Amino acid sequence: MTVQDVKFALHTILDKLVGNHLEPFSTEEIEILIFAFESNILFDNVAHKFLPSLKGLPEIYEAASSGVESEDEAGDKEQSYHENLITERSDMVKTVLLTVLKENIFHEMKIRFGA
Numbered sequence: 001m002t003v004q005d006v007k008f009a010l011h012t013i014l015d016k017l018v019g020n021h022l023e024p025f026s027t028e029e030i031e032i033l034i035f036a037f038e039s040n041i042l043f044d045n046v047a048h049k050f051l052p053s054l055k056g057l058p059e060i061y062e063a064a065s066s067g068v069e070s071e072d073e074a075g076d077k078e079q080s081y082h083e084n085l086i087t088e089r090s091d092m093v094k095t096v097l098l099t100v101l102k103e104n105i106f107h108e109m110k111i112r113f114g115a
Contacts (some may be wrong), residue, residue: 001035006042016090017097024090030057033093046103053096099114 009032015021016029034054037047059083 001032003039005032005040007034010042013097017094024086027059030054030089030093033097041103043100046100047109049103050096050100054093057089057092058085060089061080 009029012021013025013033016023016025032108033042034051036042037051037054051114
């Protein structure tokens with residue numbers, strides 16, 4: 001992963017954070033955030049505190065449906081459960097990002113205006 005990957009993904013990540021894109025965060029986007037936090041590319045003053053939260057998110061297989069519709073109820077329940085896990089993980093990413101933004105703002109205010 002490179003700084004360029006972060007640069008290209010950042011627009012989409014921020015759009016998802018503010019609700020301009022309704023799709024959940026992908027595993028690749030989460031990996032890019034982890035890389036950006038570990039490499040001090042984003043929020044270098046506070047990001048290290050939140051790495052465990054990002055790294056602790058559940059890995060979810062995100063394969064698109066195979067096009068074969070499942071007619072049994074168990075398959076529908078499993079698909080629904082899988083979609084709920086993806087949505088929940090995405091919500092966790094949003095929570096971490098918002099908390100990082102808040103902490104970064106507070107950190108900058110301390111530097112500029114004192115404790």
